[in-house]
Amino acid sequence: MGEKIIPLADHRYAAAVPTVPGRLVAPTGLLGDRLGRPLHDLRISVTDRCNFRCSYCMPKEVFDKHYAFLPQTSLLSFEEITRLAGLFVAHGVEKLRLTGGEPLLRKNLEALIAMLAALRTPGGRPLDLTLTTNGSLLQRKAQALKDAGLQRITVSLDALDDTIFRRMNDVDFPVGEVLDGIEEARRVGLGPIKVNMVVKRGTNDHEILPMARHFRERFGGQVVLRFIEYMDVGATNGWRMNEVLPSAEVVQRIAAEFPLEPLEASAPGETAQRWRYADGGGEIGVISSVTQAFCRDCNRARLSTEGKLFLCLFAHHGHDLRALLRGGYDDAQIAAAIGAVWQARDDRYSELRGQQAADPGSGQRRVEMHYIGG
Numbered sequence: 001m002g003e004k005i006i007p008l009a010d011h012r013y014a015a016a017v018p019t020v021p022g023r024l025v026a027p028t029g030l031l032g033d034r035l036g037r038p039l040h041d042l043r044i045s046v047t048d049r050c051n052f053r054c055s056y057c058m059p060k061e062v063f064d065k066h067y068a069f070l071p072q073t074s075l076l077s078f079e080e081i082t083r084l085a086g087l088f089v090a091h092g093v094e095k096l097r098l099t100g101g102e103p104l105l106r107k108n109l110e111a112l113i114a115m116l117a118a119l120r121t122p123g124g125r126p127l128d129l130t131l132t133t134n135g136s137l138l139q140r141k142a143q144a145l146k147d148a149g150l151q152r153i154t155v156s157l158d159a160l161d162d163t164i165f166r167r168m169n170d171v172d173f174p175v176g177e178v179l180d181g182i183e184e185a186r187r188v189g190l191g192p193i194k195v196n197m198v199v200k201r202g203t204n205d206h207e208i209l210p211m212a213r214h215f216r217e218r219f220g221g222q223v224v225l226r227f228i229e230y231m232d233v234g235a236t237n238g239w240r241m242n243e244v245l246p247s248a249e250v251v252q253r254i255a256a257e258f259p260l261e262p263l264e265a266s267a268p269g270e271t272a273q274r275w276r277y278a279d280g281g282g283e284i285g286v287i288s289s290v291t292q293a294f295c296r297d298c299n300r301a302r303l304s305t306e307g308k309l310f311l312c313l314f315a316h317h318g319h320d321l322r323a324l325l326r327g328g329y330d331d332a333q334i335a336a337a338i339g340a341v342w343q344a345r346d347d348r349y350s351e352l353r354g355q356q357a358a359d360p361g362s363g364q365r366r367v368e369m370h371y372i373g374g
């Protein structure tokens with residue numbers, strides 16, 4: 001088979017990426033994986049630690065005081081993260097999302113944000129730079145994040161009812177402080193703000209309507225509430241299908257009180273299906289990772305806290321980029337490695353969920369969400 005030249009966004013590294021016979025180039029003309037999906041979005045986990053113990057992510061019984069979180073020396077430094085991010089950008093990444101664990105727990109995160117905000121696409125455009133947080137430290141940090149160059153923010157919030165919220169974060173954290181954090185984020189101009197609610201049937205599904213009402217009335221179109229189906233990530237949350245409330249039911253329940261109309265996706269690879277309130281009261285989104293998988297458009301890579309590259313939320317293994325960074329490899333060599341890993345990607349766990357083929361490594365332990373970055 002003839003060799004194929006893989007076009008890259010930044011041709012400095014084009015020669016360095018191994019040419020793999022028969023591998024696809026994405027329809028964008030950029031680096032593509034085996035299913036033709038481009039590399040567009042990088043999620044960076046900046047810490048594996050969290051001050052919450054949401055039962056669907058870091059259940060208290062497992063993540064107790066004996067749990068061994070990563071030592072400081074294992075974490076990628078801000079310089080290492082920025083260097084890698086630059087190489088991903090050279091391969092076509094245009095969107096960076098900082099996550100964790102709880103990203104606002106990482107000391108001096110503003111410095112990292114400033115470094116990432118200075119990156120440019122090969123065409124000279126700034127990146128879409130955002131962050132997902134549980135909101136607990138947002139009131140204190142929103143201004144500094146904005147000043148450092150963060151553009152927008154996503155806040156996770158599973159209930160408005162204080163008793164349910166405290167039970168779900170499992171550290172007795174009051175909902176009022178997260179709501180104050182959202183107000184502050186809006187005040188400093190971190191927007192548009194998204195609020196993510198993971199829906200667990202029987203735990204917080206009766207909070208769907210109060211949440212919809214609150215964000216419509218309080219913020220009009222300025223905060224987009226998104227409902228996420230409870231997923232079987234990791235190996236510790238005891239996931240059961242009967243606790244998943246399908247997004248179609250979320251839409252039905254909201255539409256019964258506030259008529260909804262479907263909207264087009266805002267970008268290719270967008271995970272949320274968008275709906276708008278027919279009366280002009282803004283929009284909502286639903287992320288149906290379980291009942292309507294969207295793997296065919298999945299253009300996201302994930303960089304773990306210690307520098308492993310993961311190609312899927314449900315992966316068992318990552319590719320160790322920290323070893324390359326600390327092993328003296330130059331940018332072209334690391335870019336080549338990233339390119340080769342992406343070209344070999346064929347992950348589509350959610351599409352195959354329930355079939356044997358979904359999880360060829362099912363004897364092994366899956367990575368946890370707080371480590372890989374949600």
Ligand code: SAM
Nearest residue numbers: 056057100101102132133134156196230231374
């Ligand atoms: N700590 C931050 C937060 O909670 O926003 C960022 C990291 S958290 C892992 C990222 C997102 O993953 C959150 O919106 C969280 O609700 C979501 N998440 C965690 N476990 C999940 C699960 N089992 N199913 C669906 N979403 C989940």
Ligand code: SF4
Nearest residue numbers: 050052054057101134
């Ligand atoms: Fe922490 Fe976010 Fe996981 Fe909750 S979902 S335990 S806030 S990392």
Ligand code: SF4
Nearest residue numbers: 295298312313349350
């Ligand atoms: Fe992407 Fe994996 Fe989720 Fe499919 S299951 S959408 S490939 S992260």
